[in-house]
Each structure stands twice: as C-alpha cells, then as structure tokens.
Amino acid sequence: xxxxxxxxxxxxLDELERAEAEISAFMDRHRxxxxxxxxxxxxxxxxxxxxxxxxxxxxxxxxxxxRVESGARELALTLEDDGHPFDPTALAAPDTSQRIExxxxxxxxxxxxxxxxxxxxxRREGGKNVVRIVIRRDx
Amino acid sequence: xxxxxxxxxxxxxxxxxxxxxAAAAPAAEKQLTDLFAAGARAVALDGSALEYISSxxxxxxLSLTKKIKAAGGRIALGGLQPQVKEIIEIAGFSSIxxxxxxxxxxxxxxAG
Numbered sequence: 001x002x003x004x005x006x007x008x009x010x011x012x013l014d015e016l017e018r019a020e021a022e023i024s025a026f027m028d029r030h031r032x033x034x035x036x037x038x039x040x041x042x043x044x045x046x047x048x049x050x051x052x053x054x055x056x057x058x059x060x061x062x063x064x065x066x067r068v069e070s071g072a073r074e075l076a077l078t079l080e081d082d083g084h085p086f087d088p089t090a091l092a093a094p095d096t097s098q099r100i101e102x103x104x105x106x107x108x109x110x111x112x113x114x115x116x117x118x119x120x121x122x123r124r125e126g127g128k129n130v131v132r133i134v135i136r137r138d139x
Numbered sequence: 140x141x142x143x144x145x146x147x148x149x150x151x152x153x154x155x156x157x158x159x160x161a162a163a164a165p166a167a168e169k170q171l172t173d174l175f176a177a178g179a180r181a182v183a184l185d186g187s188a189l190e191y192i193s194s195x196x197x198x199x200x201l202s203l204t205k206k207i208k209a210a211g212g213r214i215a216l217g218g219l220q221p222q223v224k225e226i227i228e229i230a231g232f233s234s235i236x237x238x239x240x241x242x243x244x245x246x247x248x249x250a251g
Binding site: 115 | 160161162191193194195197221222225226229230231234
C-alpha cells in the first residue's frame with residue numbers, strides 16, 4: 001500500500017469534493033483516527049479554498065499540487081500553487097472576541113487550521129507557494 | 140449535508156446532518172434564509188448529526204445568527220460532536236450563540 005498520495009486539481013471550487021474524496025479514501029486505508037481526519041480534512045478544504053479564491057491575479061486555469069504522506073507518527077499535507085506569494089504562517093489571528101455585528105470571517109479558516117494541526121511551514125520555491133502542514137497521529 | 144426542520148409558529152428546530160463544508164454551504168444558506176423569510180425567529184440548531192463544519196459552514200451560521208438577532212429573535216445550538224464543538228469554540232462562536240450539551244436544552248431556551 002503506498003504511503004503517499006499525489007493529486008493535482010484545477011483552481012476551481014468544484015474540485016474540492018474530488019480532493020476530499022481521494023484524501024478520505026487514503027485516510028481510510030491508513031487508519032487515521034477520526035479527530036485527526038477532521039484536522040486533515042479541514043486543512044485541505046480551508047487552504048485550497050483560500051488559494052482558489054484569493055491566490056491568483058488572473059482568470060486563467062492553474063494547477064494546484066497536493067501530496068499527503070502517511071508516516072508512523074504523523075500525516076503531512078503539502079500544497080503547491082503558482083499564485084502570488086502568500087505566507088499563511090504570517091497571518092495574524094482574527095479577533096474572535098468581537099461583537100457579532102462587527103464580525104467578519106476573513107482569515108478564520110487559516111486560523112482554524114493552525115489551531116487544529118501541529119505545524120505549518122511556508123516557502124516560496126520556483127515561483128510557487130509550498131505549504132506543508134503536519135498532523136500528529138496522536139495529536 | 141441534509142437539513143431538516145420542524146416548525147411551530149416562530150420556533151424552528153433545525154437538524155443539520157453530515158458535512159457543512161464549502162460544497163454544502165450555498166444550499167444550507169438558501170434553506171436557512173428561506174426558513175427565516177418564512178417567519179422563524181427562534182431557531183434551535185440540533186448539531187448531534189453534524190459531522191464536520193469548516194469556515195464556510197460557520198459563515199452560514201453567522202449569517203443566520205445576524206438576521207435573527209437583528210429581528211430580535213433567539214438562536215441556540217445543542218448536541219454538538221466533540222470536534223465540531225472545538226471548532227465552534229476556537230472560532231469564538233460560543234460568544235455569539237449559546238451552545239448547550241443537548242439539542243433539547245437549545246430547544247427549551249429558544250422556546251422561552
């Protein structure tokens with residue numbers, strides 16, 4: 001059984017379901033515990049939808065690379081996109097204590113991912129954003 | 140995602156099942172907006188079968204909450220599974236709408 005899943009999706013929101021289905025099946029095969037599956041699923045959805053909605057300065061089709069590695073102690077999710085440089089690790093946490101009337105949801109998705117997972121790194125390499133998210137199996 | 144509801148005058152019990160994610164959000168938004176438009180002003184959300192929520196799903200709940208509060212109504216959430224509850228807490232939603240251990244408690248509070 002391969003320990004790695006690689007897939008490429010186009011920068012369209014209707015591609016999210018296919019990515020989720022593939023990764024869900026991969027996590028079934030690798031017996032990922034439910035709480036960790038939630039974190040992986042959330043990381044995938046939030047990071048991909050963020051790239052698709054805000055990552056590009058043109059209307060062209062772009063490819064987004066996804067890699068999931070299953071190790072003995074952790075899962076690692078790596079996303080690669082050729083959008084404009086964006087470092088999600090540098091994003092300030094949103095003010096979740098605001099009154100409801102003043103509340104917007106900008107930045108909340110990435111904040112949730114950072115809180116639900118065990119590490120996020122970003123690098124710019126060859127004109128691409130490369131984000132790696134680690135989810136400990138026992139986390 | 141499946142949303143079912145039962146109505147009794149202004150009180151609505153809304154059960155959300157499955158995944159409230161980016162793919163499900165537009166349909167959920169429409170159903171809840173229709174419910175509000177039909178006069179629901181006290182909404183008890185039963186989260187016992189809600190397996191997953193993302194920021195797109197939270198946005199749907201926030202939008203409904205804003206409408207109901209602006210109309211002077213009540214909204215409460217109950218019966219959440221542990222991971223969904225954690226997301227609601229991290230997002231700070233527990234300060235926006237009361238969260239109860241069971242859907243029945245949420246219903247009682249909304250029924251006033």
